[in-house]
Amino acid sequence: MDRTDQSLIALRRILRSTELYTRDLASAAGLTPAQLRVLQIVSGKGGTATPKELSKQMGVSQATVTALVDKLVARGHVARERSDVDRRQTNVNITARGRAAVAEAPDALQQRYVKAFEALEGWEQMMLVAALERVAGMLDARDLDAAPVLAIGDIGSSSVPH
Amino acid sequence: MDRTDQSLIALRRILRSTELYTRDLASAAGLTPAQLRVLQIVSGKGGTATPKELSKQMGVSQATVTALVDKLVARGHVARERSDVDRRQTNVNITARGRAAVAEAPDALQQRYVKAFEALEGWEQMMLVAALERVAGMLDARDLDAAPVLAIGDIGSSSVPH
DNA sequence: GCTGTTTCGTTCGTCTATCAAAGTAAGTGG
DNA sequence: CCACTTACTTTGATAGACGAACGAAACAGC
Numbered sequence: 003m004d005r006t007d008q009s010l011i012a013l014r015r016i017l018r019s020t021e022l023y024t025r026d027l028a029s030a031a032g033l034t035p036a037q038l039r040v041l042q043i044v045s046g047k048g049g050t051a052t053p054k055e056l057s058k059q060m061g062v063s064q065a066t067v068t069a070l071v072d073k074l075v076a077r078g079h080v081a082r083e084r085s086d087v088d089r090r091q092t093n094v095n096i097t098a099r100g101r102a103a104v105a106e107a108p109d110a111l112q113q114r115y116v117k118a119f120e121a122l123e124g125w126e127q128m129m130l131v132a133a134l135e136r137v138a139g140m141l142d143a144r145d146l147d148a149a150p151v152l153a154i155g156d157i158g159s160s161s162v163p164h
Numbered sequence: 165m166d167r168t169d170q171s172l173i174a175l176r177r178i179l180r181s182t183e184l185y186t187r188d189l190a191s192a193a194g195l196t197p198a199q200l201r202v203l204q205i206v207s208g209k210g211g212t213a214t215p216k217e218l219s220k221q222m223g224v225s226q227a228t229v230t231a232l233v234d235k236l237v238a239r240g241h242v243a244r245e246r247s248d249v250d251r252r253q254t255n256v257n258i259t260a261r262g263r264a265a266v267a268e269a270p271d272a273l274q275q276r277y278v279k280a281f282e283a284l285e286g287w288e289q290m291m292l293v294a295a296l297e298r299v300a301g302m303l304d305a306r307d308l309d310a311a312p313v314l315a316i317g318d319i320g321s322s323s324v325p326h
Numbered sequence: 327g328c329t330g331t332t333t334c335g336t337t338c339g340t341c342t343a344t345c346a347a348a349g350t351a352a353g354t355g356g
Numbered sequence: 357c358c359a360c361t362t363a364c365t366t367t368g369a370t371a372g373a374c375g376a377a378c379g380a381a382a383c384a385g386c
Contacts, residue, residue, distance in 0.1 A: 005289045006281055010274070012296035016175070017182055019303040022223040025373095036343060053364060061184045066344050068365055073342085090352045090363040111303060112172070118302040119168050127167045133295030134174035140280040141181040198372060215335060228373050230336055235371085252334045252381045 013137070023111040031103055033079075036060075038104075040070050041079060041096065045104045049096045052085070056094065079103055175299070193269040195241075198222075200269065202232050203241060203258065207266045211258045214247070218256070241265055 028035040043059050044051045051059075053067045060067070071094055074080045079100035085091035096104075119127065190197040205221050206213045213221075215229045222229070233256055236242045241262035247253035258266075281289065 005286075005293050006278055008293045009281060009289070009296055010278075012293065012300045013178075013182075013277075015300035016296065016303055017179065018223070019300070020175075020179055023303075025223070034342060054362090061180075061187075062343085063345060064364065065346080065366085069343070072365095088353070088363085092364065115299075115302050116168055116172075119171060124167075127171070129291065130295050130298060131167050131170045131174065133292050134171055134178065134299065136292060137277075137296065138174045138177035138181070140277050141178055141185075196371065216333090224372085225374060226335065227337085227375075231372070234336095250334085250382075254335065 020111065027111070031106065033103065036066075036070055037074055037079075040067070040074060040094075041100055041104050044080060044094055044096045045101060049101075050093045052091050052093060054091075074100070171299075189269055193265055195265065198228075198232055199236055199241075200266075202229070202236060202256075203262055203266050206242060206256055206258045207263060211263075212255045214253050214255060216253070236262070 024035045024038075028038040031038060033041070039060060040056060043056060047055070053064050053071065056067045056071075057064045071080060071082065074094075075082060077099075078097060081095050081097055083093045083095055085093050119130070122130070186197045186200075190200045193200060195203070201222060202218060205218055209217070215226055215233065218229045218233075219226045233242060233244065237244060239261075240259060243257050243259055245255045245257055247255050281292070284292070
């Protein structure tokens with residue numbers, strides 16, 4: 003087996019672990035994975051976001067975002083509010099309850115990862131960061147012209163410094 | 165920002181790129197992501213697998229596998245066959261058409277990644293493989309049966325402590 | 327042999343995620 | 357004020373996912 007295959011297998015293991023884990027995580031928090039993602043994004047943007055932003059960030063249609071926000075509103079995790087600056091826009095604001103749900107999400111996978119990561123030597127941490135960023139850059143759709151789906155959203159412009 | 169955050173951000177970028185891409189890939193192949201995954205697994209196991217194996221490998225219930233296989237059967241990508249050794253079991257066999265679908269899946273992300281990876285110097289490839297496997301190991305506490313891999317080696321530099 | 331238990335797969339009912347298309351409401355530029 | 361665009365929602369459809377209940381086959385233990 004060559005190194006390319008090895009790297010692909012390792013990537014698939016990473017993907018699989020996180021995918022399986024996301025389901026556990028969300029269900030433990032009483033939310034579905036997609037709903038949790040919405041909450042996390044809203045929370046990460048300082049507690050408010052528009053459906054448009056969510057749609058872009060998540061790579062799904064606005065119709066889907068509407069449905070997800072409906073559910074979160076029904077459960078009291080977020081509240082809708084008409085924007086004053088542009089009344090076509092709706093602000094999706096996280097509630098105290100929503101914040102609590104995000105905070106209390108028993109993020110065992112991430113905790114395990116963080117713990118393992120922080121147990122490493124400094125030079126190993128740097129090596130891993132460099133490698134992960136390298137791989138992320140290799141996968142990033144930024145330069146692809148012919149992939150409309152991937153062109154959705156400003157990948158990284160909000161959260162990934164370069 | 166500390167190195168832990170940097171590594172988490174890079175990981176999320178990797179996850180996001182692949183997740184968005186999977187949808188594009190599957191739709192171009194005329195399949196849904198879940199259906200394509202079934203086909204890929206069956207194909208990877210030599211052309212036949214049981215629902216139980218698929219369920220385990222994919223991390224979904226058997227009921228879900230049944231539904232997915234139903235769809236693939238309807239489209240002629242796989243065929244069911246009763247096992248002779250244990251007649252409770254059903255073998256899901258890939259058809260020529262199924263193989264073609266897997267082979268023709270325009271796996272642009274992977275191709276793009278492979279191309280970038282293979283353009284790297286040998287030592288860089290080794291570094292990335294070591295790093296990815298390291299991360300996979302940190303995330304992947306349970307099932308090791310998913311991939312035919314392998315204890316993480318050190319990368320040739322003699323002093324990787326653990 | 328029998329009888330109870332486990333395993334494998336399926337069926338059924340239900341919920342969520344998702345989209346495309348059509349609709350509504352609000353801003354923008356003649 | 358009219359046409360156009362933008363932001364969001366509604367509607368109707370399909371797919372994915374689960375748990376519960378089920379039949380069939382294998383496997384116990386006598």
